[in-house]
Amino acid sequence: MLAFQQALTLPIDGLELDVQLSDDGVPVIMHDETVDRTTDGAGPVRSFSAAELGKLNAACLWKEQGVPACPVPALSDVLAWTSAEHPDVLINLELKVFDDHVVPLVNAVVRCVDQFPNVRDQILFSSFHHDCLSALTKVLPAARLGFLYGPPVAKPHEVFRAHAGHWVNLRHDWTDGETIAACHSAGATCCVWTVDDPDLIRKFLDLGADVIITNVPDVAHLVRDQWLAERSAGGV
Numbered sequence: 001m002l003a004f005q006q007a008l009t010l011p012i013d014g015l016e017l018d019v020q021l022s023d024d025g026v027p028v029i030m031h032d033e034t035v036d037r038t039t040d041g042a043g044p045v046r047s048f049s050a051a052e053l054g055k056l057n058a059a060c061l062w063k064e065q066g067v068p069a070c071p072v073p074a075l076s077d078v079l080a081w082t083s084a085e086h087p088d089v090l091i092n093l094e095l096k097v098f099d100d101h102v103v104p105l106v107n108a109v110v111r112c113v114d115q116f117p118n119v120r121d122q123i124l125f126s127s128f129h130h131d132c133l134s135a136l137t138k139v140l141p142a143a144r145l146g147f148l149y150g151p152p153v154a155k156p157h158e159v160f161r162a163h164a165g166h167w168v169n170l171r172h173d174w175t176d177g178e179t180i181a182a183c184h185s186a187g188a189t190c191c192v193w194t195v196d197d198p199d200l201i202r203k204f205l206d207l208g209a210d211v212i213i214t215n216v217p218d219v220a221h222l223v224r225d226q227w228l229a230e231r232s233a234g235g236v
Helices: 002-007 060-065 075-085 102-114 130-139 177-185 198-206 217-233
Strands: 014-021 027-029 090-095 123-127 144-149 167-171 189-193
Touching: 002 014, 002 075, 014 075, 014 102, 027 075, 027 102, 075 090, 075 102, 090 102, 090 130, 090 144, 102 130, 123 130, 123 167, 130 144, 167 177, 177 189, 198 217
Parallel strands: 014 090, 090 123, 123 144, 144 167, 167 189
Antiparallel strands: 014 027
């Protein structure tokens, strides 16, 4: 939560976060399948209840820098905060699937999202597990979808045409201008991840990427502002 709060002190457009289920079926925010790398605990996320996850320190990697302890948040914690303080922010909600429990994850996330109707339309549901997105549309037909791809996609104009109006989220080092143009021709919003180098951020702005996901939003918004100023000065 501290990272999200700090991020939204900047003039950025949204947050990207990962959601999976605790042992008791609560959607919680965690990137990895286990808590080992990012907390002071150990073991699979699915082996902890939501209450137990709330007792772990998700800021332990920054303890030496004086960052206070931060519990692993539930999805409801994030949505309650954005609903109250940042209802217009985009939330790119990645559904993390590490097993076959797709339907329980989808149903739990939709139940949680339904509690916050004023931010529901601000959510993009993304996943590498495209069957998960298909399951989502059965219970939330109006959901905006983000089709995540890690490996290169040879013919995006063929892959994405059935998903016009949704997002294509592509790994940046396997994405070029031709791919972005093909996504646009198929009616998709093109997002690239994760772009931290300033020169690469500028490159993808030049190539027409609609959205850039980054770990350094402070750097990215400065590059974007400079890029926009240069285009304005050039009459573009």
